[in-house]
Amino acid sequence: MRFIQLRERNTLRNQIFISFTLTIILVLTFAGAFIYGEVSVLLKNSAEKHIQQTAIQANGRLDALLKQVDSLTTQIAVDAYVQKLLSREAEGSRSNFNERQSLLQIANNYMAYSSGISSLELYTIDNKRLFPLDDSSLNRISGDALAAADEKKGRLAWIGIDPRSPDTVLAVRRINLLDHAYSPGGYVVVRVNRDYFNMFASDSADRSEARESMLLSDSEGNPILSDMNDETAQAVAAQTGSTVTVGGQRMLAVRQHSDVTDWKLVMLLPVEAATEGISVLRTAIYVSIGIAALAFLLLTLLLSTMITRPIQQLMRSMRSARFGGLKPLPATRNPLRTMEINELNHTYNRMVTHMNELIQVVYEKEITQSRTELKALQAQINPHFLFNTLEAFYWSLEEKEESELARTILAMSGLFRYVIGSAEAHEEWVTVRDEVEHTRRYLQIMKMRLIDRLHYEIDAEEELLHVPIPKLILQPLVENAILHGVESRIGPGSVTVRIRSSLPGLVMISVSDDGAGMDAETLARLVQSLDAAAPQASKKGAGVAMFNVQRRLKLHYPAVSGPSGGLHIESKPGAGTTVSFEITMTSKGEALL
Template sequence: MLFGILLGGFIAYRNIVPMLDRDAQSYSRNLATQINGRLEALLIQADTVALQAVMDNTIQADLTSMLSGGQLSLDRKLDAGPILNRYMAFAPLIQSIEIYNGNGEPYAPVYKLTLASQLSNFTSLSTQLSETTGKLFWLGLDSAQQNELIALREIMLLDSDGTPGGYELVRLHVSVLNEISRDVSDDTMIRLYDQTGNLIHANHEMNGLGLEEAVRSDLIDWNGQSFRVVHHISHLTGWTLAIMIPIQKINEPIEKLQYSLTLAGIISVGLAILLSYWISLPITKSIYQVRKIMQKARRGQLTPNPVQYVNREANELNMSYNKMVNDIHQLIEIGYQKELAQHRAEIKTLHAQIHPHFLYNTLEAINWILREQGQNQTASLILDLSELFRYSISSSEFATLEQELTHVKRFLALIHMRIDEKLDWMVEASPNLMAIEIPKLIIQPIVENAVQHGIEPSLHPGSIRILATEIDEYLDIIVTDTGIGCTIETLTLLQNLLLQPPQLNDSFQGSMKTGIGLLNVHRRIQMQYGDSYGLSIDSSKPGGTTVRIRLPKPTFRKR
């Protein structure tokens, strides 16, 4: 029990720890996805409002006019300011929206510097913007205003079939990034880098930790503390979000599990010891009492134990002992009855042997009287009858195949005398099989059954063929008659009876008018060789009947 508890705790620990580790990794990835989703939601909101602003009809018309070489008055340019302010009112996170013509010169507000003056890489950016087809390109922190995020868009003119007509510069205060750290624990580090690796946002100061160091591996050490790093690259901005969670926080559930399992193990071991003692006490006491009873049985005192124990195991053991005692008494009684029956059978056999000697002598005398009178055929029949009786009551259990077939021939000769021309027979067997010993009197009952139930009831003459042959590892003796056969119902009944256990056969024999000889032969063969051997029967009405006697070749005994 103790081993089971310890093994169970070890298996639980081995299974739960990887699961907790996977949960921690999944939590980290989900947290990164959640924070990135918040960031992209804010930027998409700003992008949507900024796009609506440049799609305004007035601004589109002014940019189209400037693209065609037209000059706008100062008042016309100033009119664009309220329009932009109206759109920015829908997105408070936008600090300003600036519109420039195709050359990067300010359109609204008019006091701004050119884009080339504000963005040192404007030339390369304009090339990238031409490939984004009007999408907002997020640049990161403004180099001049570190508290502002900037994004640039190339404005498409709707009336000119989407021809580029200017640029839109969107500015967001960097404080909007504080929203992405909402609901994040204080010990979790969040760092946001732009496409070039510059730090955009961090919820804690970690001086000197650049993008390369943050995403170099899944684990980093900082200020004596280990962190698990999960990074996520935004498809919208191309920025890299790095989230660092303290290993101590990740391992906290595992440490709690270790403590809980250790405490539970100590308590379980103590309870197991007490419980084992409490449970085993009545068991051992009951088993000790049963053991004393069994020791008496070993000394010859086979008496049942009537005591009923509360413990189930001891009670079952005692019941098994009582059953064993009863079985032994029954076996003793059965053995006694068998010995008594055998003794009686031996006495009957001795008595039976007295009368056949008188019968043999009498038949022998009749044989010689008939021969003196010239009745040789009748004398031969009397001699066959004498030999038939002598063979039937001999004490041997086995006979050669030749002796068995000779006995059958004598039987058929006597039957032929009674039904004359109605019966014809044929016996076929290879000479090399004649010396094989088989159980005595297994063919004659089958032949007798064929005569009585097949040939005699028929209105026409019939024949019986007896064939002994080797088939694979079997010796088959096949008895075929051309009698009336039997119905399908009778054939099915006989076949089922041959498949039943002997005790069921006994219950059917009392109600059977035919087939008793078949069943007796079948039982004798199976008792001698096993259930794989015995009789099989096939018949049709009309058409005759075939009975196959199957014996095992490996058990043949030759003289």
């Protein structure tokens, strides 16, 4: 009883109502969550864009400051007096006190252009310091700094915080001697005050109101400049991702990379500051979802009733139909039904009519196919009767010692068996050897008819006999050569078949005769007839065979034949005719061998 009640409740109307209700609840829930998430992301992205713009501007200022120092050290490295002094040092001539004293004026001139440089030092390649005027060596700088300068090959290497002076940033440039094939001549060492890289001195108040923080660190993550303490700055530099945690507070992080020094600039903004006002959006989304769900429930109930009632009427009408006795529905139109329901009734009636017609057609085709198969089986008796009769003639002639005539009968049997079997699908492709043997049997029979008027030669390379080739594509050309070449002569004539490898992967097959040949006009008409849409038979009926060979070559070898390929005919009056074509050594017929 309970199963029957559940079955009665499992109606299309209830399914539509429940499915649509669940769907709209899910859609509205996901839509609300999506909108809430998108707006949150939008607010977050807006804040990120703001601090990203600030970071880009700060990074631009940083690059400008770095390029200023880079330009200054470049001018020092290429200064004529510095180059002269280092060249002499490289040649073994040590600089005296006065020469080194002259470097003071040069250094002061260059340092006047930059207020951030705290010290400027010049060293030779063998660790001797030329400026300032003391005996300190380059060993006071770490080997990693020198290796970084050497790796830059004359470009400025930014090392980071100077271990000997934490308030300065260290940079080293190797000086290459221009007059000595740019060989290393020394080093210029620059120490820059950390405050020199403060890009926010003018707008620090605005950043404080926006609760933004900034961190500038070197490639190793060591802080160079920050408005946080060193421990917190190192923790921020070690974190990745779009958000970081600083003292238990989640903050948006925007990073900029300096191409000049490989330093990283990180701008931070609290997540709460970027997502203010989302609670109002959340309440608006909840109210919108509730109103939309209630309205959709009412519309779903009305729509499900309008859809299912006409369908139930159609189902009651279709229950009367039985397989083998399909009947169309009465052509009645209810004005209350929708256009789709009326079209459904009309489509059902057309389907019933077509099914009845198809049943009749299939029945008739089955009968026709049975009759055709029976006739085909009966037709197979005739070729077998012909082969058996020729075999009987052959053995009878052998008993009478008529060997030549027996070989002719045997050749006829092989020729008929080869030709009649060509209609079978699996024999569409043969080897060149098979085609040559068939052609040889045909020439043997024609030799029997023409006696001394026919001489023939078949010259085929042994390694090409295994190549696949369409069946009955060579013998029609030989037949055409005998018909139009040998028989047109008064005296004896000859036919030559040659099979050679013309190019790698290609086989050239040619059939030549020594007949009367053709003039240019006749040859042009023949070539035009081969490319025509339909065959044009000559008086002796050879045009159809040539046309058939041409079409098959273009079908099976389109890449070789080309738009104007296929058969190639050469002929001159009194010089005979040669018909040739090319095939590939591999084709789809190879799988059948």
